[in-house]
Amino acid sequence: MEYAAKITGTGSAFPQNRVSNIDISEKLALSGIETNDSWIRERTGIAERRMSMPGNSEEHNSSLGLAAAWNALKMAEKTPLDIDQIIYSTCTPDTILPSTACWLQHKLGAAKAWGMDLNAACSGFIYGLSIADQFICSGKAKTTLVIGAEVLSSIINWSDRSSCILFGDGAGAAVVERTQATSDQRILSTHLLSDGALWEMLHVPAGGSALPATPEIALQHLNKIQMNGREIFKVAVRTLSSFALKALKKNQMTVDMLDWFIPHQANFRIIEAVAKRLNLPMEKVLINVDRYGNTSSATVPTMLDEAVRDGRIQKGQTVLLDAFGAGLTYGSVLLRW
Numbered sequence: 001m002e003y004a005a006k007i008t009g010t011g012s013a014f015p016q017n018r019v020s021n022i023d024i025s026e027k028l029a030l031s032g033i034e035t036n037d038s039w040i041r042e043r044t045g046i047a048e049r050r051m052s053m054p055g056n057s058e059e060h061n062s063s064l065g066l067a068a069a070w071n072a073l074k075m076a077e078k079t080p081l082d083i084d085q086i087i088y089s090t091c092t093p094d095t096i097l098p099s100t101a102c103w104l105q106h107k108l109g110a111a112k113a114w115g116m117d118l119n120a121a122c123s124g125f126i127y128g129l130s131i132a133d134q135f136i137c138s139g140k141a142k143t144t145l146v147i148g149a150e151v152l153s154s155i156i157n158w159s160d161r162s163s164c165i166l167f168g169d170g171a172g173a174a175v176v177e178r179t180q181a182t183s184d185q186r187i188l189s190t191h192l193l194s195d196g197a198l199w200e201m202l203h204v205p206a207g208g209s210a211l212p213a214t215p216e217i218a219l220q221h222l223n224k225i226q227m228n229g230r231e232i233f234k235v236a237v238r239t240l241s242s243f244a245l246k247a248l249k250k251n252q253m254t255v256d257m258l259d260w261f262i263p264h265q266a267n268f269r270i271i272e273a274v275a276k277r278l279n280l281p282m283e284k285v286l287i288n289v290d291r292y293g294n295t296s297s298a299t300v301p302t303m304l305d306e307a308v309r310d311g312r313i314q315k316g317q318t319v320l321l322d323a324f325g326a327g328l329t330y331g332s333v334l335l336r337w
């Protein structure tokens with residue numbers, strides 16, 4: 001028997017606290033750093049983002065993942081005991097040990113599942129879907145929960161105005177199930193690539209075993225995000241376009257055959273430039289960066305969930321998921337809904 005994988009449920013969750021550009025301007029002004037709403041909107045397309053309240057266990061990474069997982073399970077009409085694996089994409093885990101997948105498994109009561117964390121930064125959900133697809137197609141798994149969840153507010157460098165304005169917190173989830181290889185509704189293809197040579201473009205220098213965090217390190221913000229925004233912008237436009245085209249070529253499809261495009265939501269101008277390169281009308285591009293900012297591995301699954309729930313994505317439609325992230329990492333998934 002040959003198998004394929006399909007998404008049967010999606011879910012998402014965000015912290016309560018909305019942080020507007022004006023809120024950020026006021027916060028930075030306290031340290032003598034200037035920014036403003038119109039600069040942020042114009043350069044990024046972001047109007048607000050959500051941020052977890054530090055110390056609120058309901059808004060820990062695994063708690064946001066849990067709420068998203070319940071929503072996805074409900075849509076898929078599955079229970080936690082139906083899940084046989086949990087792939088949890090995050091670069092902001094609850095704890096180094098145990099994995100956030102284990103925290104989630106415990107909170108969800110998914111007692112029959114194995115779970116692991118996956119760190120591919122903003123490409124993580126796409127990496128996770130690819131792993132789920134492989135396990136399911138090989139017959140090793142039947143029902144997989146793939147999560148993309150972040151509390152990026154925990155690693156924002158508030159002394160760097162060009163990066164601190166970009167990020168937010170949130171979680172997206174998908175239940176991925178076994179179907180027949182001949183099924184119309186399935187994951188059609190996946191493409192992944194990493195380029196560790198470009199690590200410096202986006203990294204957190206300290207807090208790992210190479211440079212454990214100390215009070216001195218924290219004073220220099222070395223346990224927070226360091227980013228070369230201008231260079232990432234260029235790589236992002238190039239690689240999002242090429243991974244979109246790879247997916248289409250693999251399936252002998254052309255851009256006009258796409259119903260929806262869900263790119264990683266880092267910056268509206270990146271998304272617009274990619275659509276232009278692909279000759280794809282903006283009406284087919286799904287965007288939530290204006291309301292949530294860049295939530296790293298949560299951007300793609302939360303956008304997917306929103307568009308499934310509000311009825312934009314309809315059965316039988318072709319959807320392209322496409323991302324880039326720290327690493328650098330790249331990936332695309334083409335699927336028929």
Ligand code: ACO
Pocket residue numbers: 034035036039040043044121122161162163165166202227228229230232233266267294296324325326
């Ligand atoms: N408010 C006001 N002015 C600012 C701010 C700010 N928040 N940030 C930077 N500036 C200033 C700079 O200091 C600079 O001033 P100068 O000309 O006097 O030196 C000026 O604005 C222009 O700076 P640039 O860096 O050229 O601005 P740019 O148009 O490139 O926008 C941005 C910066 C938004 C970071 C953009 O480069 C970007 O979005 N890059 C992509 C980065 C990204 O998406 N990272 C997300 C992580 S990657 C991922 O998700 C995997």
